[in-house]
Amino acid sequence: MSRMPRTNGAVAVGDCLPVGVAAADVARLQRAPGGLEYAYRCPLHDADRVAPYTPAFARQFLTASADGLCCCVDEMPWSVRHGLARSRLLAWLLITLWLANLADLLLTLRAVAAGRATEANGVMSYFLHAGSLAAGVFKVGLVSAAVVLLWILRRRSVVLPATAALTLALVALVAYEALALLTA
Ligand SMILES: [Zn+2]
Structure with a gap:
């Protein structure tokens, strides 16, 4: 089973949230004009993405990326959006x-x-x-x-x-x- 890092709001700007063992599976929290955003890589499409940060999105990202699934905004699989690993x-x-x-x-x-x-x-x-x-x-x-x-x-x-x-x-x-x- 994949390790599930803590995501219950205990993240700060600049934090890296390591997922699994692959170095590519890292999301970075950064400041944006509208608030906080998440910079990460979709493991399925192997592309850099940015999304507004919410605890729910962080949880979905960790679930999806640990399974190697798409983490693009609004394109995550149904099972991930409903919190099913x-x-x-x-x-x-x-x-x-x-x-x-x-x-x-x-x-x-x-x-x-x-x-x-x-x-x-x-x-x-x-x-x-x-x-x-x-x-x-x-x-x-x-x-x-x-x-x-x-x-x-x-x-x-x-x-x-x-x-x-x-x-x-x-x-x-x-x-x-x-x-x-x-x-x-
Ligand atoms: Zn994707």
């Missing part, structure tokens, strides 16, 4: 995905051990015959690698909806398996 939402989805996968593994192993179900997935079936430890290591390893890959690619717009769909499908599968186990 995409990376935070993605992190929670990925954690849920990883845990749901673990639950799916445990429920499948239990159902197979009880002779109530056979693994429909051919690859998983092979590993189940090799032993439940091998099956567990394979499944958890595969999903862990996928979670890391999705996090690395998080700035691509397709990653959040794709992760949400994947997580929802797996949670539904786990719910179905749990229900089947309870009613068996």
